[in-house]
Amino acid sequence: MPEYPKPAWDFHGGLHIDDHKSESLATPLREAGIPTSLTLPLQQHIGQAAEPVVQVGDEVLKGQLIARASDYVSANLHAPTSGRVVEIAERPIAHPSGLSAQCIVLESDGQDRWGELPEPIENYREADPADLRERLRWAGIVGLGGAVFPTSVKTNTTGRVIDTLILNAAECEPYITCDDRLMRDHPGDVIDGALILQHIVSAGQVLIGIEQNKPEAIAALQAEIDARGLNEMRLVVVPTKYPSGGEKQLIYLLTGIEVPSRGLPLEVGILCQNVATTAAIADAVLRGRPLISRIVTLTGEGVTQPGNLRVAIGTSIRDLVNEMGGYTAQAQRLIMGGPMMGFALGSDELPVVKGSNCFIAASREEIPDPVSASPCIRCGECVKVCPAQLLPQQLYWFARSRDFDKTQDHHLFDCIECGCCAYVCPAHIPLVQYYRFAKTEIWASERERAKADHARRRHEFHEARLKRLEEERQARLRKKKEVLRKKPASGGDPKKAAIDAAMKRVAAKKAAQRPPEQSQGPEQAPEQEKEA
Amino acid sequence: MHFPVASSPHLQGGNAIRSVMGQVLLALVPGTAALWWYFGWGVLINITLACVAAVAAEWVTLKLRKRDPWPAVSDLSAVVTAWLLALALPPLLPWWQTVLGSVFAIVLVKQLFGGIGYNPFNPAMAAYAFLLISFPADMTHWLQPSVLSGETLPLQQTLQAIFQGTAVLGAQWDAISGATPLDHMRTELSRNLMISEIRQSPVWGDFGGLGWEWVGNWFLLGGLFLIWRGVISWRIPVSMLAALLLVAGMFWAVDPETHPFPAFHLFSGAAILGAFFIATDPVSASTTPRGQLIYGALIGALVFVIRTWGGYPDAVAFAVLLMNMAAPTIDHYTQPRVFGAEGKGNG
Numbered sequence: 001m002p003e004y005p006k007p008a009w010d011f012h013g014g015l016h017i018d019d020h021k022s023e024s025l026a027t028p029l030r031e032a033g034i035p036t037s038l039t040l041p042l043q044q045h046i047g048q049a050a051e052p053v054v055q056v057g058d059e060v061l062k063g064q065l066i067a068r069a070s071d072y073v074s075a076n077l078h079a080p081t082s083g084r085v086v087e088i089a090e091r092p093i094a095h096p097s098g099l100s101a102q103c104i105v106l107e108s109d110g111q112d113r114w115g116e117l118p119e120p121i122e123n124y125r126e127a128d129p130a131d132l133r134e135r136l137r138w139a140g141i142v143g144l145g146g147a148v149f150p151t152s153v154k155t156n157t158t159g160r161v162i163d164t165l166i167l168n169a170a171e172c173e174p175y176i177t178c179d180d181r182l183m184r185d186h187p188g189d190v191i192d193g194a195l196i197l198q199h200i201v202s203a204g205q206v207l208i209g210i211e212q213n214k215p216e217a218i219a220a221l222q223a224e225i226d227a228r229g230l231n232e233m234r235l236v237v238v239p240t241k242y243p244s245g246g247e248k249q250l251i252y253l254l255t256g257i258e259v260p261s262r263g264l265p266l267e268v269g270i271l272c273q274n275v276a277t278t279a280a281i282a283d284a285v286l287r288g289r290p291l292i293s294r295i296v297t298l299t300g301e302g303v304t305q306p307g308n309l310r311v312a313i314g315t316s317i318r319d320l321v322n323e324m325g326g327y328t329a330q331a332q333r334l335i336m337g338g339p340m341m342g343f344a345l346g347s348d349e350l351p352v353v354k355g356s357n358c359f360i361a362a363s364r365e366e367i368p369d370p371v372s373a374s375p376c377i378r379c380g381e382c383v384k385v386c387p388a389q390l391l392p393q394q395l396y397w398f399a400r401s402r403d404f405d406k407t408q409d410h411h412l413f414d415c416i417e418c419g420c421c422a423y424v425c426p427a428h429i430p431l432v433q434y435y436r437f438a439k440t441e442i443w444a445s446e447r448e449r450a451k452a453d454h455a456r457r458r459h460e461f462h463e464a465r466l467k468r469l470e471e472e473r474q475a476r477l478r479k480k481k482e483v484l485r486k487k488p489a490s491g492g493d494p495k496k497a498a499i500d501a502a503m504k505r506v507a508a509k510k511a512a513q514r515p516p517e518q519s520q521g522p523e524q525a526p527e528q529e530k531e532a
Numbered sequence: 533m534h535f536p537v538a539s540s541p542h543l544q545g546g547n548a549i550r551s552v553m554g555q556v557l558l559a560l561v562p563g564t565a566a567l568w569w570y571f572g573w574g575v576l577i578n579i580t581l582a583c584v585a586a587v588a589a590e591w592v593t594l595k596l597r598k599r600d601p602w603p604a605v606s607d608l609s610a611v612v613t614a615w616l617l618a619l620a621l622p623p624l625l626p627w628w629q630t631v632l633g634s635v636f637a638i639v640l641v642k643q644l645f646g647g648i649g650y651n652p653f654n655p656a657m658a659a660y661a662f663l664l665i666s667f668p669a670d671m672t673h674w675l676q677p678s679v680l681s682g683e684t685l686p687l688q689q690t691l692q693a694i695f696q697g698t699a700v701l702g703a704q705w706d707a708i709s710g711a712t713p714l715d716h717m718r719t720e721l722s723r724n725l726m727i728s729e730i731r732q733s734p735v736w737g738d739f740g741g742l743g744w745e746w747v748g749n750w751f752l753l754g755g756l757f758l759i760w761r762g763v764i765s766w767r768i769p770v771s772m773l774a775a776l777l778l779v780a781g782m783f784w785a786v787d788p789e790t791h792p793f794p795a796f797h798l799f800s801g802a803a804i805l806g807a808f809f810i811a812t813d814p815v816s817a818s819t820t821p822r823g824q825l826i827y828g829a830l831i832g833a834l835v836f837v838i839r840t841w842g843g844y845p846d847a848v849a850f851a852v853l854l855m856n857m858a859a860p861t862i863d864h865y866t867q868p869r870v871f872g873a874e875g876k877g878n879g
Contacts, residue, residue, distance in 0.1 A: 012871065017543065098537070174543070248872065261872035318533070327533065334535040335542055344537035367542045374549055374603065375649030379814040380765065381547065383821070389871045393819055394863065411870045419541030426547040427649070433539040 004212050004237035009256045011249045013385040014241040015420050017174050017340075019213055020366075024177045024299035027307035029185050032323050034081045038106045038314030039351040040066070041093045045142040046149045047073030052104055058085045061115030063290050066104055069137065075150045075354075076140035078290040080312035082115075083108040094317075094336050094350045096343040103351070106314065117288040124285055129200045132285060139284035140291050140354075145179075145245070145274030146337060148355040151281065155200050155271065163269040165203035166254060167194050167278060169210040169217070170238065170245030173338025176358040178295040179275050181308040183210075183217035186279060187224040193278025194233065196285050201271050206233040208275075209250045213240045242340065243418040247272050249387050261414050276357070296352060298324050302331025302361030317348040317359055330363035339367060340419040374427040382421035382431065388414045392421035396431050399438035404445070407438045415439075549648070552763055553608035556809065559758045560615055563751035563805065567619065570677040570743040573690040574623025578630050579615055581694075585634035586614035593643040609648050613637050616656040616809060620802060620849070621663070622674045624685075624693045624709075629667055633659040653856045654816045657849040664844065672845075673698075676710045677743025680734060683708065713741025713800040714845040717792055726789045740799025748804040755808025768817060768828035769807040775832030776803060783840075791840075803835060806848035816856040823859070823866035831855050 043049035050067035060066055060079040067077040087105040092098065121127050121135065137152035145168055167190070171179040183190055198206050210218055218237060225233050238244050238253045248259045251270055259265050265272050276294065283289045292313055299306040304325030311320060317334070321327060334345045336359055345359075360367075382392035390411055398406040415435050422431040484494065567575045590610045594601035604610075614634050621630055637659035645651045664671045678684045685693070685708065689701065698705045711719065713735055720730040737745045758764045776797050783791040797803060802810075811817060811831050818827035831851045838847035 015545075017545075096539075252871075258872045260874075261870055263872065331533070332535070333542070334533075339543045340541040342542070343540055344535065344542065346535055346537050348533050348535075362542070368544065369536070370538045371544075372603070374607065375647065377549060377552075377609075377649050377814050378817075378819045379552060380819050383819070383868075384762075387871065389868055391820060391863075391867060394867075410867065411873075414870050414872065417540075419543075422541050423543055423545045424547055425544075426549045426552050428544060428548070430539050432541065436539075 007236060007238055007253050009253055010239075010241075011244070011252050011387050012389050013387045013420060014243060014249075015385055015423060016240070017242055017423075019240065020175045020299070021177050021180065021213065024175070024297050024306040024308060025180065027305065029181050029295065030307060030309045030323070032309040032311045032315060032320065034108050034110070034112055034312055035315050035319045036108055036110075037086075037316075038080055038083075038108065038312060039091050039316065040077055040080070040104045040106060040314040041091070041351065041353060042067050042077065042102045042104065044077070044148060044313070044353040044355060045075040046147070047071060047075070047153075049102065050074055050077045052088055054085050054088075054104065056085050056088055059083075060085060060106065061113050063117055063292060064115040065138075065290075066106075069140075069150075073150060073153055075142050076138060076290070077104070078140060078292050079106060079115075080292040080314055081106070081108045082111055082113040092347065092350055094343075094345055094353060094356065098346050117290075120288045121285050124196050125199055127199075129202070132196065132200050135284055136281060138290070139280070141277065141280050141284060142291075142354050143274055144276035144280060144294060144354065144357065146341070146355055146357060148353075151273070151277055154273075155197065157201050157266060157271070160266055161269055162201040162203045162266075162271050163205070164255060164271075165194065165198050165201060165206045166251060166265075166270060166272040167206065167208040167275055168245055168247065168250055168272055169208050169214075169221070169275045170250055171214070172211055172240070172242045172245035173340050173342075173358075174242075175299050175360050176297050176338050177299070178297045178308055178357050180214045180217050181297075182276055182279055182295050183214070184220050187217075187220040189279040189282040190221065190275045191224045191228065191230070191233070192282035192286060193275075193280070194273075195230075196281050197271070197273060197278060198232070203271065204232065206230075207254045208233070208235045209238055209244070209254050210235065211240045211244055212237045242420070243387055243416070246387060246416050246418060248416070261411065291354060294352075294354065294356070296320065296356055297358040298361070299358065300331075300335075300360040301363035301366055302327055302333075304328055311352050313352060313354060315352045317345070317350055317352065320352065320359065321348060321361065327361055328363075330365075331361045332364045333360075333362040333367045335360040335362060335367070340423070341417060370430070371428050373429045376425075376427055376429060379426060381424040381426065385420040385424050387418060387420065388416055390415060392431055395438070396429060396434050399434040402441070404438055404442050407435075408442065412438055412442070549607040549609065553612050555758065555761055555763050556612050557608065557615065559754035559763075560619070560751075560809065562753050563747060564615075564619065566747045566750040570679065570747060571623045571675050572678065572684045573687045574625075574675065574685070574694060575619070577627075577690060577694055578618040578621050578623065578625065581627055581630045582614035582618040582621075582634040583611050585631040586610040586638045589635045589638040590643065593639050594647075597643070599647075604647060607648065610638055610642075613642070613655045616805075617659050619805065620656070620660045620846075622671060624673075624675060624690065624698055625670055626697060627694045629663055629670060633663045636662050649815055651815055654810060654813045654852055656813075657810060657852045660846075660849045661853060664846065664849070672711065672715060673709055674712045674715075676708055676735075677741075679743050710735075712845065713744055713796075714839065716741075717796070717800070718839070718845045721790065727792055728789065737799075739793075739795040741801075744801070745799040748799045751804045751808060755804065758808060758812075764808065764812040765821075765824060767821060767824035768812050768831075771825045771828030772807045772811055772832040772835075773798060773803065775829035776835050777832075779833050779836045783836075797836065797839070801839075801846060802848040806831075806835070806852065810848065811852050811855075816852075816859065818855075818859045818862045818866070820863050820866040821868055823862040826862050826866065827855055827859060830858070 048071035051070040052067045054066045061082045064079045066079050069076050084107050086107045090100040091103040093101045133152045141151040142148040194206050222235055236254050257268050280291050293310055295308055296311045297308050335342045336345055378393050395410050417432050419432050587610050590605055591601045637655035641655040641658040642651045692700045759766050777794045780794040780797045818824050834851035835847040838850050
């Protein structure tokens with residue numbers, strides 16, 4: 001492997017793990033076939049679920065919008081192939097807790113006919129950044145590195161100056177090679193997308209951070225940069241160390257800048273995007289194509305032919321495995337994402353979504369069954385490897401005893417859940433699970449508190465209103481009493497006067513219409529209180 | 533097809549408590565062998581007695597607590613505790629005191645608090661203190677190192693002495709036993725002797741107690757092995773020994789005739805063993821990087837204070853136990869700077 005100069009900065013901790021990348025890189029990129037049925041979850045991104053704009057029975061064309069962003073933080077969804085909408089209903093999705101969610105189920109007609117697409121924006125350098133962002137929004141592009149945050153929102157820098165655009169090409173998790181494959185085979189798309197992004201956020205320079213275990217991808221990108229003579233774009237090779245692809249870790253490796261605790265890279269003038277996202281951006285801007293497919297790694301000893309495929313979103317994992325020759329006898333576990341941060345799937349009858357970068361059908365040797373945990377001996381191995389420089393053993397202790405205030409004192413929310421602590425723990429404690437538990441408990445109690453605050457404010461407002469009305473009533477009564485007290489002095493009984501007036505009105509009515517029977521509505525007493 | 537699910541991360545590095553404890557035991561071998569060389573079979577008999585008693589006590593307690601004893605017993609932590617306790621005991625201590633100490637360490641100090649990971653005090657040192665307070669005469673009557681007495685007690689006589697009492701040795705007992713160098717220094721100083729006069733005694737070697745100094749060196753070797761293997765951090769041993777040297781050096785510089793030379797403190801008692809093997813017990817020590825420096829330094833300073841002005845010459849156990857109490861507070865005030873927090877970088 002070639003030697004690269006060491007970057008000036010190195011983040012704390014991290015792990016050197018067997019990367020298991022060669023297995024899925026032995027074969028070239030393949031195009032997966034279009035399955036007969038595709039399941040498209042309405043929520044494949046962070047934010048609000050998309051709203052369907054098609055109905056059951058509709059015929060749709062490839063690339064046609066089938067669900068639109070329902071909010072600012074939301075994403076469009078397009079038909080990955082032509083066919084008919086057969087159902088809009090709850091379907092099981094790839095979710096850590098095995099939940100179901102609303103999906104559009106599409107039956108493909110096998111013709112893969114494109115619908116009408118927007119004009120390509122070839123000359124993007126002349127285009128208004130807002131128009132380009134609108135194109136990304138239309139294309140339904142979200143962060144493809146796994147965070148699936150809508151890219152049009154992330155690139156809206158709201159007036160902040162972006163000095164540096166960072167392309168995350170680290171792909172630091174073991175087994176995953178989809179970005180490596182993309183960079184080797186389509187370096188031009190990656191660079192095009194980066195240049196478009198650079199124009200959108202008017203970044204001064206572009207840094208591409210890549211781990212040194214990808215010499216072919218490094219060479220391909222470098223050749224592309226050299227061929228175009230891009231002086232503002234620089235490839236930075238970083239040592240292979242998990243989690244160098246963590247956003248804050250990569251930014252530190254490349255620039256020496258620490259993104260503030262619980263802050264965004266935007267605050268320090270940096271925007272970070274994954275390379276698969278930039279390739280999708282190039283597709284949307286230069287070819288007018290929405291995000292309807294992605295490269296997925298399928299690997300592990302449990303699959304017959306490990307490799308990378310370009311897959312239509314909505315294809316089921318089962319179809320994907322069949323494309324690659326099916327399972328081997330060793331297939332014991334199924335993981336979506338990497339073995340460190342990905343989650344285990346209970347079934348393979350789930351659709352590929354925009355965020356699916358990798359599926360690992362693992363043997364028991366690759367991913368052993370969890371062993372039972374022993375008590376923490378506070379050995380501090382976790383402290384040595386924590387890239388966020390936390391005290392995982394203390395966080396564990398507080399999370400376990402439900403002392404959530406203490407977990408926040410110990411910066412629970414700076415935890416990126418990379419799993420380094422659990423990897424090295426000699427007591428085999430599932431530490432990350434405790435941190436997720438503590439985070440969700442805190443979120444739940446914050447929601448509860450917000451709800452209680454709202455109810456309390458409503459109650460207080462209600463009480464205040466009742467009190468005000470009561471005071472107003474009292475004030476009116478007082479005024480009336482005063483008037484009554486004053487009236488006798490000026491002569492005449494008001495009650496008698498009122499009765500006289502009523503009698504007069506009755507007499508007048510009688511005289512006016514002289515009916516066979518006397519009809520008379522209930523007379524309202526003039527003193528009657530009226531309240532709103 | 534259906535698959536079992538579990539929480540991420542799905543990989544485990546293969547580290548285990550048993551391997552941590554196993555490496556500690558391995559690191560104890562050179563120092564233990566040196567002790568055996570200088571003090572004879574009693575050292576090994578004590579270790580055997582203590583280990584058997586500790587494992588049996590742990591097994592029984594866990595059965596009474598209705599837990600599966602195997603995972604706890606097989607993690608070797610009870611063996612480490614017993615081994616460390618045995619190293620601190622006089623080589624001819626009556627067998628039942630060794631057993632009692634070992635059972636005390638496992639049952640009262642460890643299991644009653646919830647077992648491994650939950651004991652606020654170092655079990656070996658708590659048991660040592662318990663024995664020292666309960667049986668001060670037996671606990672301070674050490675053998676002379678063989679280089680001094682010129683003879684090693686044969687295995688059979690050692691066994692007899694341990695199981696039937698030292699009386700069976702008769703007059704020989706007086707010839708081969710004596711105070712530890714620390715005790716010796718203490719007694720002589722209290723008789724208002726000058727250090728230069730005390731140093732005339734044959735119990736002193738080149739930089740510590742004769743024989744003892746080499747035991748310390750072999751434990752140092754084991755300690756360096758543990759640091760190299762990453763089992764312990766350098767922080768506690770280095771800060772403890774540095775603080776001990778610094779404080780002792782200050783007093784020695786002011787008055788070298790009433791304060792022993794700094795190397796004496798390092799190589800005459802349990803300072804090296806304590807720094808690398810006892811103060812570093814992760815469960816009862818401070819766990820933050822800065823906290824470990826403070827924790828170690830205060831132990832070092834306390835060792836000097838207790839040796840110089842305290843009631844017992846053997847100070848490491850008490851210093852460690854006192855600092856065990858302070859560890860949670862130290863941890864609270866020494867949280868490291870989190871990545872991205874205000875303050876200086878992580879350079």
